[in-house]
Amino acid sequence: MIVKTLSGSYGSGVFMVDDKKQFRQMMKMAELTNARYNIIIQECIEDSLGKDLRVLVVNGKVVGCMMRQSVDGDFRANITRGGEAIPYQIDEDIEWIGGECSRLLNLDIAGVDLLFSNGSYVICEVNSAPGFKGMEQYTKINVAEQMVDFIQKKVGTK
Numbered sequence: 046m047i048v049k050t051l052s053g054s055y056g057s058g059v060f061m062v063d064d065k066k067q068f069r070q071m072m073k074m075a076e077l078t079n080a081r082y083n084i085i086i087q088e089c090i091e092d093s094l095g096k097d098l099r100v101l102v103v104n105g106k107v108v109g110c111m112m113r114q115s116v117d118g119d120f121r122a123n124i125t126r127g128g129e130a131i132p133y134q135i136d137e138d139i140e141w142i143g144g145e146c147s148r149l150l151n152l153d154i155a156g157v158d159l160l161f162s163n164g165s166y167v168i169c170e171v172n173s174a175p176g177f178k179g180m181e182q183y184t185k186i187n188v189a190e191q192m193v194d195f196i197q198k199k200v201g202t203k
């Protein structure tokens with residue numbers, strides 16, 4: 046399974062646990078460090094190891110999507126830890142999941158990470174302050190322009 050700290054970015058707080066013994070050791074260490082520790086435990090989505098999708102949502106609409114892939118054999122696909130990406134076709138499911146994530150979490154701007162599972166997608170996490178340098182670099186979408194445009198409309202200067 047996958048164990049995550051609540052804070053920690055760029056994949057640095059995300060660990061893969063292979064068996065019960067390793068999990069017990071990890072929990073013991075967490076407990077000794079801080080008796081009131083918080084963690085997230087997720088099923089390990091095996092179809093998606095080493096790759097995922099980053100979906101960028103602005104004002105409820107998916108404006109960009111890329112498939113990220115790790116290049117060093119690691120299960121984490123974050124570009125910030127050395128992964129690469131290619132543009133990915135936005136289908137109906139991606140459009141719907143992206144829109145619903147931002148609506149339910151009340152986010153004007155959201156970075157939704159999706160994992161591949163059984164020919165479909167599952168949600169990995171939703172970022173409320175997503176970086177977009179990688180998205181601009183790999184998809185050539187002008188994300189900053191979309192964001193400024195949305196903000197101007199929202200505050201009524203456009």
Ligand SMILES: Nc1ncnc2c1ncn2[C@@H]1O[C@H](COP(=O)(O)OP(=O)(O)OP(=O)(O)O)[C@@H](O)[C@H]1O
Pocket residue numbers: 047049052053054055056057058059087088089090091093094095096097120121122123158160169170172
């Ligand atoms: N349950 C899972 N199964 C398979 N791979 C996973 C799973 N959870 C995370 N990963 C991989 O690890 C990467 C990092 O995980 P995640 O997006 O949750 O953390 P993060 O980007 O470090 O978080 P944050 O944005 O909160 O700093 C994901 O992009 C994905 O490639």
Ligand SMILES: [Mg+2]
Pocket residue numbers: 158170
């Ligand atoms: Mg992430």
